[in-house]
Amino acid sequence: MGATAADWQSALEWWRDAGVDVLVDDQVRDWLAVPPPSAPVPNSVVVAAPAADVLPDTIAAFATWRLGPDAPEAGWSGVSLAAIGPADATVMVLVDCPDREDGDAGALLSGVTGRLFDRMLAAIGLSRETVHVAAVCARRPSSGRMSREIEARLGEVARHHIELVAPKRLLLLGDATSRAVLSMDRQAARGSLQPFNHKRGTTGVIASLHPRLLIERPALKAESWRDLQLLVKDLEA
Numbered sequence: 001m002g003a004t005a006a007d008w009q010s011a012l013e014w015w016r017d018a019g020v021d022v023l024v025d026d027q028v029r030d031w032l033a034v035p036p037p038s039a040p041v042p043n044s045v046v047v048a049a050p051a052a053d054v055l056p057d058t059i060a061a062f063a064t065w066r067l068g069p070d071a072p073e074a075g076w077s078g079v080s081l082a083a084i085g086p087a088d089a090t091v092m093v094l095v096d097c098p099d100r101e102d103g104d105a106g107a108l109l110s111g112v113t114g115r116l117f118d119r120m121l122a123a124i125g126l127s128r129e130t131v132h133v134a135a136v137c138a139r140r141p142s143s144g145r146m147s148r149e150i151e152a153r154l155g156e157v158a159r160h161h162i163e164l165v166a167p168k169r170l171l172l173l174g175d176a177t178s179r180a181v182l183s184m185d186r187q188a189a190r191g192s193l194q195p196f197n198h199k200r201g202t203t204g205v206i207a208s209l210h211p212r213l214l215i216e217r218p219a220l221k222a223e224s225w226r227d228l229q230l231l232v233k234d235l236e237a
Contacts, residue, residue, distance in 0.1 A: 055157065059087045059164045066138055066161075072153050073139040081108050083134035083161070090235065091126060092167035092203075094158060095210060096146050096176040097137035108133055109211070116211040120224070124232045132165050134158075136180045146176045155180035163198040170196065170203050171231055174210035182207065190227065206231045 056062040065071065067080045074080070081098050084107065101111035109117045121127055136158045137146045146154065158181055162170060172178045178186040182194060182205065189207035196203045208227035209220055 055160045057164075062161065062164055066157070071138065072150060072157065073137055073141075076139050076141065078103055078139050079106075080138040081106070081135060082138075083132060084108060085128065085132040086130070087132065087165060089130065089132035089165065090168045091130070091171065091231070092132040092134070092162065092165050092169070093171045093173065094162075094177050094181065095133075095135050096174045096180070097135050097144075098140045099212065100140065100144070103140055108135055112215060113211045116215060120211065120228060123225075124228050126232070132167065134161060136177055146180070151176065151180050155183075159196075159198070162196065162203060163200055166198070166200040167203055169193075169231055169235060170205045171227075172205060172207045174213070177210075178207040181205070191230075193230065 056065045063082060067082055068074065071080065081102060095108060098108055099111070099113055101113070102108050105111065107114075118128065121131065136154050137150075141147065162181070170181075172181055172186070172189075175186045178184060178189050181196070182189050186207040186209070189205075193204040193206060196205045206227050208231075209224045214221055214224055
């Protein structure tokens with residue numbers, strides 16, 4: 001599916017907001033330079049086995065289970081939102097939980113946040129049709145945030161989901177998402193591809209900022225832009 005004029009305009013708007021205002025510069029600049037890590041980062045993350053039950057081993061069966069009565073958050077109020085996008089996508093995106101407007105729309109990353117997300121994808125040559133989007137917590141918690149008490153269990157479920165899709169790259173949006181999947185805060189994980197080992201191979205993971213935070217703090221878009229560039233670097237290799 002070719003890019004339209006609207007897609008290019010959306011990408012240009014994202015680049016402008018991220019601070020990319022010239023094609024060349026007087027000084028050579030390494031946009032992908034990685035700052036010294038604030039804490040030691042593990043060389044890899046090994047998928048943990050499910051705690052008590054055996055999760056479905058096909059993506060179709062897992063999708064049904066994820067929205068059913070046996071899912072960890074099935075007893076909460078509201079509705080669970082399904083993952084969207086190709087089940088064999090090269091790039092997978094995980095958010096922490098649905099936003100309020102997502103529940104009203106019946107889909108993840110809707111409303112203003114979703115429009116910014118679409119611009120982010122367009123800026124790196126991707127679209128909703130080409131990525132697999134899911135939430136660690138499929139149903140919105142009453143507090144709007146994923147509690148630490150259920151974070152570990154939902155992390156196990158999310159890691160199983162990643163293994164079934166087996167993407168080449170994974171984008172984690174938000175601190176809670178990074179903790180659930182990588183067992184480390186976003187700030188500790190950011191700046192480099194984190195190797196995520198699973199039964200079907202290795203997925204390169206980027207921990208970045210949720211679009212909802214970028215709306216609240218637009219100055220962080222430059223940091224998000226560097227993460228997006230790293231996400232797709234050598235993706236076709």
